[in-house]
Amino acid sequence: MMRIDKLLGHSGYGTRREIKVLCRHGDVTVNGAACTDSGVKVNPAADTVAVRGEVVQYREFYYLMLNKPAGVVTATEDKRSETVLDLLPPLFRAARLFPVGRLDKDTTGLLLLTNDGAWAHNIITPKNSVTKVYVAETEGDVPADLNERFAAGIILADGLQCLPADIRQIRENTFEITVCEGKFHQVKRMCAAVDLHVTALHRRSVGALALDESLAPGAYRMLADKEVILPLLGQ
The missing domain is CATH 3.30.70.1560 (Alpha-L RNA-binding motif)
Incomplete structure (x- = not known):
């Protein structure tokens, strides 16, 4: 079970305060019924949550590949330069994605981003020799x-x-x-x-995951389910 404000925040619908306002205004429904309390707990796997009629597609973990362009910093935030998170829609910042490892500012190519800490650790830990x-x-x-x-x-x-x-x-x-x-x-x-x-x-x-050459510099896509394991596999 999960509080509805946490579920909606994770899914990019705003801050807790903004979500509280959405609930008070009747913009949020659970299984078709208005939900005016942002602290209500729901089951993401069983309950249908919608905001202004739009069904929320909740995902716990995201796995992305980005074709990193030159001149962008591999970080979640930076006061002086554009970061790889700035290249993504607000949803992914709300879901707390972070880069898996790093590429130098002037280095281009395949960069993975996720909010799955265990997956990221398995890729970057030296003992796995990815x-x-x-x-x-x-x-x-x-x-x-x-x-x-x-x-x-x-x-x-x-x-x-x-x-x-x-x-x-x-x-x-x-x-x-x-x-x-x-x-x-x-x-x-x-x-x-x-x-x-x-x-x-x-x-x-x-690992065994190659950059999708159809991605222009700065473009990204979600990994398919079958691709998630590939960074941990050998060449």
Whole structure:
């Protein structure tokens, strides 16, 4: 059972105060009967709740993929820059979605968002070694032993040892890089350690979930039920 103001707030119908006003004005019904008390408890799975005749489609958890554009901060709020939450309808802020991991401000591509903390934790926890595939455009001379150095585990400038990673050249100075950890600026720092400067970085996939190429930069879509497990599966 759930208070109706919590259900409606989670579903994007306003603050508790705004929902209280909706109830007082008779705009909210439960199973066809007016509900004037915003503290009434309902069963989201069994009761039909409507606001001004519109049936509320309650979902406990949301799972989204976003094609993150450059220039947007991976955060729920930021005083100076636009965030990935600002790209979504108010419903998702009301449902308290948050990004799963992070992409740098200038990095583009697949970003997952959810309000399911357990699901997010299973994706980002190092013990699960979820793979992430990036395409990096670089400047600099490509070392002859590039593949071997990545496979052995790059040592960053501060002495941090990275886990073994895979790098594959797909065009001149453009590489597909697969890592299974998510340290701060990791891909850029790994490339810098072999004297390659990353000029553009795009995340292509997380686990077995690839970015939907039909999504324009800044666009998003809900994951299908069968896709929710894919970030936790191997390539």
